[in-house]
Amino acid sequence: MRHIVLFLIVFLLLGGCSANDDWVHTFTGESDNWIVVMEIRPIESEHTTVAYPFYLTKKMENQVTKLYAEADLVNGGRASNLNQIDLEEINEKQQLLLFQEYPNLLSPDFPGKGTPKEQEQLEYYFSDLKMNLTWTDERGEHQEQIMLK
Secondary structure (H helix, E strand, C coil): CHHHHHHHHHHHHHHCCCCCCCCCEEEEEECCCEEEEEEEEECCCCCCCEEEEEEEEECCCCCCCEEEEEEECHHHCEEECCCCCCHHHHHCCCCEEEEEECCCCCCCCCCCCCCCCHHHHHHHHHCCCEEEEEEEECCEEEEEEEECC
């Protein structure tokens, strides 16, 4: 199972980076049922310099009929999926982009990968990063909280 997580991380870092990406921070967490990946990646926008895409991959065999995901972010902030989740992709165990969040309070000097402040800033902003999942399958409704590190 660790090979799958390692493959996903390598794939995201190598395959998901464009020529404009200077760095990408990746946080992962998993349970017996799910793999969650959250990235901090640079974007070109007049309003912000980074985005937080959240990805989900199903590990269990049961067919999911309903799914709700909510992330606990910085200082009690939350992000969730407002759009309909593609359950077909989830049930085929494909990695699915759940949602992409944009920071409100992120420091304008948020560090890139390998900068002196990198670890300090990451620990401050993302020490309590969690994904809360609620889903329904043939066994009923389930809830799970996955820590991302």
